[in-house]
Amino acid sequence: MNVFINKLYIWSRSQKNRDLLIQFIFVIFVGLFFYYLASKARLLDMTLSHFSSRAGFGISHTFIIDYTSNDSRWVSYFTGVINTIRVCIVAILFASLLGTIMGVARLSKNILFSTISYLYVEILRNTPLLIQIIFWQIIFLKLPRISEALTFGNTVVISNRGILLPSVTGSNNGNIWIILIIISIILALIVSYIVNKREDVEGKNIKLFNLKINGNLIGILLFFTLTISTYFILQQPYNLDLPSIYQNNKGTFLQSGGFEFTPEFGGILFALVMYTGTFITEIVRGSIQSLSKGQTEAAQALGLSNYQTMTLIVLPQALRSIIPPLTNQYLNLTKNSSLSVVIAYPELFMVSRTIMNNAGHALPVFFLILITYLSLSLAISMFMNIINRRVTRIGT
């Protein structure tokens, strides 16, 4: 034994060996820690079998899925997922638009535009998103109450229950018409491609009443003729749906028809657009400023207008450095949408919370939430990577 201890002592005198020992002990502890976590998790029911049971609660905003409380918890969950996707897509579109406009305005020589953009960025970027969400909810709640709702000639109804806009409703033929539209788009594209090719390769022009017309025009004409004629052949499959409000016999105000823009959806949408817009503004500004000044000068020397310089020369080149940080902002926006739980917009996190409150099993549900957000984020990343590859292509 003494010999062993002696040998160990000699062995441990080397710095390298001592380091090795410490690292080894550390690895063992990390391993034990994960083993402990795994052994605890094994005791829990990690399945989602309770998701097949009846949900039993209502959801205020349903879109695409016609959810009722008799559906399973899976259906309620996907109703929440769709609500998340819906608000994210609309918010991403508007935030990009707002950010681009504000980013260009920030660099404008016009003092008014650049000051507005400057104030917008500095105020909204530096206040918490949660506060902004509640702020927009309160703004929407300050709209007239439903008993005093504003109506504009049967087309728009405004109250704090929601802003109702005219929409269209489809009859049974509606879906057939949508399919016919898609077919006519494909047809129009094929025809215009063939005509253009003939013109390019063989130099043959089609003349109509002595007017030279090209493939694009033929395509557009074909598309409109097909869609309009099928619309009447199918006996007008879509009708204008005008909103209205009325009282039932108990005095409850009810809304009917139209497209409903609720205060909850509006609150989270405005907050996400305005907040994310500030970061996109800075990205756009930075990317434009990173371009060599020679580009603008050259464009102006060629006699391009300011608008042409921006849309034809500056923005297309700036796009290359805009896309990667923009992807981050889109991902942030998607993750931030879970904050809408405070203003009663039923997105996926809120619906999951209700399910967890009712049925427990928090851990597997949290895994499901994580996987869902991960999938959404990866889908956005993939889409943005495709766009990025296209804009960074050189020479085509």
Add this chain to the structure above:
Amino acid sequence: MTKLKLSLLFLSVMSLAIFIACSTETETITEVKEVIKEVQVDRVSTLKTIQDRGMLKCGVNDNLTGFGVLTSGGSFEGFDIDYCKAVAAAILGDASKVEYVPLTASARFEALGSGEIDMLVRNTTWTASRDRDLGNDFTATTFYDGQGMMVYADSGYKAIEDMDGATVCVLQGTTTELNLDDRFTSAGLDYTPLTFETNDPLQAAFEEKRCDGWTTDKSGLASKRAEFPASAGGPDSLVVLAETLSKEPLGPLTRDNDSEFYDVVQWVVFGLIQAEESGITSANVSSMASNPKDPGMARLLGVAFGDGTVADFNFGVDPTFIQNAISAVGNYGEIYERHLTPLGLTRSGSLNDLWTNGGLIYAPPFR
């Protein structure tokens, strides 16, 4: 040297393997159970701990008017708070020896289980899972609550049946949304639920009439109604509908396997009910104690009847503990009158009336 390194590595791997082999799943469970048992043995007598400490630690709500609220003067007040005072008076003879610990709904059971507080009186509903699964013991029901519906008085709604097509603001809870949906769908009524996570955005939406109704526990509704801002119409602009959508019995909780303290809390609750039944109030308790009307009253107040001896039930506290509690906070009716009647929670004819009046407030006999 390399050989030695290798042998050391081998030794460590072997010990790790043995460790993993030993701690199988079932052993982990028994280990956990043993830890729980040890902790419980440690805590067996909360009663003794309170007596040694000279202070009762009571977990309460600090934001529910009528039940438990922190006043601007810095003191706690309410129906639940009075039960903390009653238990402190019963055990320590002094109602002021209470340390109030304000708790959120999600932190309350952990606070009790970890020993941060001795008892929990925070409008907590008695359910099977909370009683058994979460390691608590419900002592007795002090208030029979239930989910209700609050509407604007000028809406003309008299019952849930009138609310077809209504929008209802609902606070996310364990069963609140389910009770609401059950009631509306079983009656074939259409409704839109607006589910909020916290109270403040919900109240903002309700004040702007974003929703026609507000549903949560009736005690909560009464409390929110009482403090409804005058700018939005004040309390009189609201009515709580008579219908109750669910059973929510509220009462004080102690930890599992803590019988001595559990029994004291339970019998303080019963004692205050019995006091009301026998007509003993905080005003007349001292004269009743010096001259009890009958043997039953003498047993309740812990005094001798005539030339007899004092009946001691071995609660581990002074036999006059009920008497102390009554002189501190009064009987059940007095506590109710002081805190809940001002909220508009009418007692007569409700479940919270004495059993002699057709309610559910009932105490087992003191003998």
